[in-house]
Amino acid sequence: MLQQPAREIERHYASVRVGEGSLEVAGDTCFDVIASGIDGAFTATVDGELKLAFVPAEGELPSRFEMRFTDEGRASAGCGRTVRWEPVDEVRNVRIVGDVSSVEVFVNDGALVFSTRIYPEAYGVTVDAPGASVNYHTLNI
Numbered sequence: 001m002l003q004q005p006a007r008e009i010e011r012h013y014a015s016v017r018v019g020e021g022s023l024e025v026a027g028d029t030c031f032d033v034i035a036s037g038i039d040g041a042f043t044a045t046v047d048g049e050l051k052l053a054f055v056p057a058e059g060e061l062p063s064r065f066e067m068r069f070t071d072e073g074r075a076s077a078g079c080g081r082t083v084r085w086e087p088v089d090e091v092r093n094v095r096i097v098g099d100v101s102s103v104e105v106f107v108n109d110g111a112l113v114f115s116t117r118i119y120p121e122a123y124g125v126t127v128d129a130p131g132a133s134v135n136y137h138t139l140n141i
Contacts, residue, residue, distance in 0.1 A: 003106065005097050005106070012030075013140075015138045016136065025124060026122070027123055028123060028124075030140075031139055033125055035134045036093040038094065039130075039131055039132070040130070042129045046125055047121075048121075049120055051068045051070055064088060069081075069083070084114060088107065094106070099139070101118060102115065
């Protein structure tokens, strides 16, 4: 089963920024970021507080996609969880949809999905995926 954001989200696109390999945008409270053509490395930071990454296998841990809060003391966000991960052999694309207090992450066309609450002090998204296409849409909601 694949999960995706509602198609209606595209009706709320207010502006778009396009990057190749990396992109950094600050200030928007609602956004839709799509990174496609990922071949290996992927990291993203949302609101300076939530790190998303494809992590290669190490020791007994498999290769995986991680969602990790950068400040483990922020128990109010993520229901007290500081890190969540799921094994995945590769990451081909990642879609990150955020609004004022939540983030949803769709990996590999929605084969893997993460969701969390977040209460940032500042808004912004940074994506680093060498060779990938990164499209950032500001949402007018």
